[in-house]
Amino acid sequence: MAADHLDERDRSDALVLFGITGDLAYKKLFPALHDLERDQDLDFPVIGVARSDWTLDDLRERAEASMREEVDDLDEDAMRTVIDRLEYVQGDYNHPDTFARLNELLQDCSKPLAYLAIPPSLFDEVIEGLETIGANQRGGGVVVEKPFGRDLTSARELDDLLQRTFPEELIYRIDHFLGKETVLDVMLFRLANPVLDTLLHRHHVDHLQITMAEDFGIEGRGGFYDTVGAMRDVVQNHLLQVMALILADPPVSDDPEALRDEKSKVLRALRPIQPDEMVRGQYVGYHDVDQVDPESTTETFVSLVANVETWRWSDVPIHIRAGKAMDETRTEIAVVFKRPPLSLYRGPDMTEPPPNTLRFRIKPGERIDLGIQLKKPGERIETEPVLMTYEWDDRLARHTEAYARLLGDALSGDRTLFARSDSVLAAWEAVQPLLDDPGPVHPYEPGEAGPAEAKRVAPPGGWLPPLTD
Ligand code: NDP
Secondary structure, eight states: OOOTTSOGGGSOSEEEEETTTSHHIIIIIHHHHHHHHHHHOOOSOEEEEESSOOOHHHHHHHHHHHHHHHOSSOOHHHHHHHHHHEEEEEOOTTOHHHHHHHHHHTTTOSSEEEEEOSOGGGHHHHHHHHHHTTGGGSSOOEEEESOOOSSHHHHHHHHHHHHHHSOGGGEEEEOGGGGSHHHHHHHHHHHHOHHHHTTOSTTTEEEEEEEEEOSSOOTTOHHHHTTTHHIIIIIIIIIHHHHHHHHSOOOSSSSHHHHHHHHHHHHHTBOOOOGGGEEEEEETTGGGSTTOOTTOOOOSEEEEEEOBOSTTTTTOOEEEEEESSOSOOEEEEEEEEOOOSSOOSOOTTOOOOOOOEEEEEEESSOEEEEEEEEEOSSSSOOEEEEEEEEEOOHHHHHHTOHHHHHHHHHHHTOOTTSBOHHHHHHHHHHHHHHHHSOOOEEEEOTTSSSOGGGGGGSOTTOOOOOOOO
8 A cells, every 4th residue: 555644764674574484474475575675675674583493594595485486577686685684583482582582683673563474373472472572562563464363252362462462553464365456446446436436335236246266176275274164264354354345435534544444334234144144065075185174064165145234235235255166266346236227128039138247356367347238239229248347467466466565564554454453353243153053064066166055145146257358
């Protein structure tokens, strides 16, 4: 997000990366540091803290391997500079000496940002350790990775733990989905095009469709996935946060809290979703995946219908689905508008024109489409659907990787794109009835659009077909 309103003094002057030897650091954080160095010049130390008995050279080799593998447009100078900025504190988070040595490296830093790229079970020790060296008092704050709890109770406990040590405005709950170019454009598109935003209202909208479908399974991630499932992995966080962006009222100012206030209102108005409003599925063959419990009832597919009870959105069904091993890979938010009140141009052999749609596609390829109807050339009075499409340039999309954007924002003290405590808890409250009473998982074959039972909660007229390129 543009952080123009932030003072340079708000910037952190050190990044402390807990979990620097882990998977997330390798796949996302070193590449994000590369992009930030290339675009902004970091100009501060990056101090990794982890248990592996590595030398600084080992860590530097790992960072180089990560950037060479994961960055599309590698800038050798930026990569070298990131590598040169690295420091390493080897130690267990349970050991006070680890934090004492970290503190020595932080002597010249006034505002370190701590990034917890570690399993939530370790948050307690690390937050306590940061407190003992006073790192929480220096105004840099803390970045935490999803999952923010695994149900309402654990989310509240996590919140209590974080807020005992850091003020809410310095807790950056990172949901990388919210840093994606198309997701950011959901709100900007609305604010910059009031003529279209006016249409986002129960008077005009029939329903919404939010999809996150993947045509591959969970191979290689069985141990992790089997403990979460589709609801906890993507629906409670990514998809409900995106839903809040499209349904939120425009913020009243550019203050970071203004947008977060509006999103929070939407999530607090989300009526708790009931078990009969959801269908779960599991693809055939899931039990054979390494580290999956052979008796597992974890869902690899979920479809539900939600309602947001605000003046603007009441009675507009919001259909949400997410799944693995499906018939396609697509992440999309689609607004389906109401049909004309009277179909004047409908002859005996003519079909009713499809409704207007506004579709934000996040994957594959980021684009926005407005679906309208025009007269089909010829003698007959007949319409044909036409798309007005804006497609992002690939190069631009690579330039604005979500992790780089969000890490840069946290370093600058800009919290606009991070999930706030009340939003996170409201989203858990809405799905808690489904966690309490999840019902059966229905099997589906890999390559299908989920189980047949999911039709029960599907949009009227079915899910929109994928857009052709
Ligand atoms: P990993 O298991 O790969 O890494 C865990 C890190 O924590 C390692 O650096 C490990 O150090 C360190 N660590 C663990 N125990 C200790 C200890 N007692 N003392 C010191 N260091 C310790 O996890 P991920 O990187 O996959 O995930 C990190 C977080 O990010 C999790 O919360 C996860 O849910 C979240 N996340 C991960 C994503 C991913 O793509 N991986 C995506 C989105 C979120 P060492 O190995 O040296 O022992």
